[in-house]
Amino acid sequence: MNTWKSKSPPSLITRRRLLRTGTAAIGGALAAPAILPKSALAQTMPTIKIGGAVPLSGPVAYWGHSTMQGFVDGAAVINEAGGVMIDGEPHQLEVINYDTKGEVADSRAATLRLVEQDEVKFVYSQAAASTVGMLQVTEPANVLSIVACWGYLQLFGEDYPLHFRAEMSDYEQGFAYIPYMQDKYGKDALKTAAFIGPDDQDGIDCHFSYQRLMEYYGIEQKGVEYFNWEDTDFYPIVAKTIRDKPDFIVTSPSPPGITASIIKAAREMGYKGPIASPAASETKTILEVAGEHATDVILPVTNVSPSTDTQKAIEARFNERFGSFNALAGNYSWWIYSLKAALEMAGTATDTMAVAEALAQVELNDTYVGKVKWAGENSFGVNRQGIYDCFTTTIDDGVAEVSDIRFPALPDDY
Amino acid sequence: MQHLDRAHKAAWTGLLIVALLLPALVAFDTYLIHVAITITLNVALATSMWMIWSLGFISFAHAGFMGIGAYTSALLLTKLGISMWYGLWLGALMSGLIALIISVPLMRTRAVYFFMASWAVGEVIKRNFAYFRDLFGGWDGVFDINPAKINLGFVQIDFADRVAYYYLSLFFVALIVLIIHRTNSSRTGMMYWSIHENELLAQHTGVNVFREKVIAFTVACTLAGLTGALYAHYQTYISPKSFDIWKSEFALVHVIVGGLTTVGGPVAGAISLTIVDELLRATGYFRTMFFGVVLIATVILLPGGLETIPGRLRRLFQRSGK
Numbered sequence: 001m002n003t004w005k006s007k008s009p010p011s012l013i014t015r016r017r018l019l020r021t022g023t024a025a026i027g028g029a030l031a032a033p034a035i036l037p038k039s040a041l042a043q044t045m046p047t048i049k050i051g052g053a054v055p056l057s058g059p060v061a062y063w064g065h066s067t068m069q070g071f072v073d074g075a076a077v078i079n080e081a082g083g084v085m086i087d088g089e090p091h092q093l094e095v096i097n098y099d100t101k102g103e104v105a106d107s108r109a110a111t112l113r114l115v116e117q118d119e120v121k122f123v124y125s126q127a128a129a130s131t132v133g134m135l136q137v138t139e140p141a142n143v144l145s146i147v148a149c150w151g152y153l154q155l156f157g158e159d160y161p162l163h164f165r166a167e168m169s170d171y172e173q174g175f176a177y178i179p180y181m182q183d184k185y186g187k188d189a190l191k192t193a194a195f196i197g198p199d200d201q202d203g204i205d206c207h208f209s210y211q212r213l214m215e216y217y218g219i220e221q222k223g224v225e226y227f228n229w230e231d232t233d234f235y236p237i238v239a240k241t242i243r244d245k246p247d248f249i250v251t252s253p254s255p256p257g258i259t260a261s262i263i264k265a266a267r268e269m270g271y272k273g274p275i276a277s278p279a280a281s282e283t284k285t286i287l288e289v290a291g292e293h294a295t296d297v298i299l300p301v302t303n304v305s306p307s308t309d310t311q312k313a314i315e316a317r318f319n320e321r322f323g324s325f326n327a328l329a330g331n332y333s334w335w336i337y338s339l340k341a342a343l344e345m346a347g348t349a350t351d352t353m354a355v356a357e358a359l360a361q362v363e364l365n366d367t368y369v370g371k372v373k374w375a376g377e378n379s380f381g382v383n384r385q386g387i388y389d390c391f392t393t394t395i396d397d398g399v400a401e402v403s404d405i406r407f408p409a410l411p412d413d414y
Numbered sequence: 415m416q417h418l419d420r421a422h423k424a425a426w427t428g429l430l431i432v433a434l435l436l437p438a439l440v441a442f443d444t445y446l447i448h449v450a451i452t453i454t455l456n457v458a459l460a461t462s463m464w465m466i467w468s469l470g471f472i473s474f475a476h477a478g479f480m481g482i483g484a485y486t487s488a489l490l491l492t493k494l495g496i497s498m499w500y501g502l503w504l505g506a507l508m509s510g511l512i513a514l515i516i517s518v519p520l521m522r523t524r525a526v527y528f529f530m531a532s533w534a535v536g537e538v539i540k541r542n543f544a545y546f547r548d549l550f551g552g553w554d555g556v557f558d559i560n561p562a563k564i565n566l567g568f569v570q571i572d573f574a575d576r577v578a579y580y581y582l583s584l585f586f587v588a589l590i591v592l593i594i595h596r597t598n599s600s601r602t603g604m605m606y607w608s609i610h611e612n613e614l615l616a617q618h619t620g621v622n623v624f625r626e627k628v629i630a631f632t633v634a635c636t637l638a639g640l641t642g643a644l645y646a647h648y649q650t651y652i653s654p655k656s657f658d659i660w661k662s663e664f665a666l667v668h669v670i671v672g673g674l675t676t677v678g679g680p681v682a683g684a685i686s687l688t689i690v691d692e693l694l695r696a697t698g699y700f701r702t703m704f705f706g707v708v709l710i711a712t713v714i715l716l717p718g719g720l721e722t723i724p725g726r727l728r729r730l731f732q733r734s735g736k
Binding site for chain 1: 443444445448449452544552553554555649650651653655656692694695696697698699701702
């Protein structure tokens with residue numbers, strides 16, 4: 001053994017050396033952002049920083065990545081096209097992203113870093129926990145925020161004038177997909193409904209939306225069942241749900257895997273009614289998991305077939321830039337263009353209240369989700385809720401296709 | 415058992431001096447002071463968890479007891495208007511009281527059964543916060559848990575100011591570490607380690623094993639409750655998810671990476687891993703992966719944890735001196 005060692009060339013990579021080198025490399029990579037002077041990254045054109053406090057790891061990382069991709073791609077496109085014009089002067093967009101793990105405290109920390117160290121004036125976020133943590137920082141610091149968050153309505157409205165919720169919640173979606181379902185199946189076939197959701201605040205909030213929707217459309221509410229995120233066996237709660245014989249089931253917010261498990265369990269137990277999942281926004285997993293059982297599935301805000309030039313271009317760019325594309329990322333891709341329009345309309349990148357007022361007026365007609373505007377004044381006192389064309393995808397007999405596109409027919413008091 | 419030699423004393427004194435001067439050292443950068451506050455809270459949690467480890471147990475209920483302290487102080491303030499100054503102590507007391515009751519059956523379990531039972535206790539505590547919506551706010555959580563102000567006559571301190579909260583947090587974490595260190599260095603600490611090494615043998619030497627285990631568990635959970643109350647008033651918002659199993663697991667990782675044999679271990683582990691986690695935030699997708707690599711590298715390159723570094727350096731210098 002000693003002989004072998006003595007004959008070894010001095011440059012041989014040993015395990016110990018590899019570990020040392022690897023550790024040093026990782027340490028260097030970690031320290032680089034802290035060590036490098038900011039001027040090293042400075043650009044000649046004035047820069048508008050947009051910060052992302054999004055879950056890039058943890059159970060809701062899929063949502064966070066989809067949101068981030070929209071901003072990264074949009075910033076690149078806008079910069080290539082000359083940037084954001086404010087008072088005739090072009091400004092570059094710089095997107096900085098920090099991980100929140102989908103936790104409140106971590107999101108607060110990420111937002112503090114964005115606002116206090118990076119001096120960001122515009123922040124975006126994703127999911128309820130990250131939004132709650134972010135809002136503790138952004139509003140007091142006069143920072144404009146754009147998020148996807150369906151619950152915590154007490155944190156939305158006149159008291160939060162800089163806070164925008166760009167993604168339609170299952171409530172707003174309901175004014176598109178329920179009329180569509182009534183068209184497809186007939187009103188008489190949809191007189192009763194049941195709800196399945198996660199046993200946490202998200203599930204409670206979605207059940208609240210569901211209740212308001214069912215009351216609005218005069219649909220009788222049958223059972224309500226909650227699952228735990230750790231659950232893998234959905235047969236017990238599905239069995240309880242279908243015992244009341246609802247005409248259709250709404251499950252929300254249920255990711256594709258859980259939606260598929262619920263569909264599979266329901267169909268295997270003989271349930272034949274439609275199953276709507278406003279948060280799944282994906283078809284591949286449902287088709288793979290539910291297989292032959294995937295039929296009469298309603299997936300609102302899920303554009304699986306880009307058809308316009310804009311939609312096709314977004315799909316192509318995302319595939320090139322990120323190696324893949326999903327409909328959810330497409331749904332979020334318009335946020336940054338809306339912000340750009342607001343910055344140019346307000347003529348400032350520092351007065352966030354002026355930008356917020358301008359943003360509330362922005363309407364876009366050609367995005368991945370079609371026509372977009374901000375609404376909600378009668379409900380929340382401010383126009384801060386994004387409303388857009390609802391692309392409803394259906395899965396019937398194992399085939400997924402966009403079956404309906406309509407702008408939500410919101411009630412007058414919305 | 416543990417008498418501080420000169421080197422240890424110098425290290426602790428140096429750490430305390432750096433901690434006291436930290437706001438000035440980071441030029442009062444508010445974000446870095448936030449990171450420092452997070453470090454103090456993580457140190458407090460990991461150290462109190464280590465106290466249970468000195469008995470030979472790993473408790474996954476620790477974050478749950480932190481939650482009891484947090485919710486007690488938060489609800490006293492938001493529902494009854496009772497100041498944080500009372501909430502901190504009452505939160506710790508409530509946590510200790512519940513720990514005392516639970517520890518009676520819990521401490522009759524051993525090894526993997528304790529592990530499973532503590533996990534269940536932690537989960538039940540969290541679920542109770544979610545279930546009793548009217549009292550605890552359900553999954554929605556509790557908002558507006560503001561920190562207190564104090565009027566000393568000549569100066570008024572608002573603990574919403576981050577520097578002020580940092581010193582408050584530093585004071586309490588120093589107190590917690592001191593209590594645990596003094597306990598560990600005493601005859602009581604020797605009894606804990608004797609239970610850790612061989613429970614049956616300890617019993618035969620006259621140690622009232624069950625009583626000592628209950629007391630140690632209760633004290634550790636009281637300190638976790640105090641940490642929770644501090645956490646609540648700093649974050650100003652808490653929910654059941656703030657105190658789930660992951661919180662306990664991260665505290666355990668801090669203890670393991672730092673080292674298991676001295677109180678310096680969890681302190682070193684919590685400080686270093688909180689900083690590493692913060693540096694990794696910008697790496698986004700790779701954060702968890704890099705964190706895992708750092709953990710594995712530490713375990714492989716530093717068996718025994720960070721607490722072994724001074725000894726290793728000493729041996730290295732002795733070798734090079736020859």
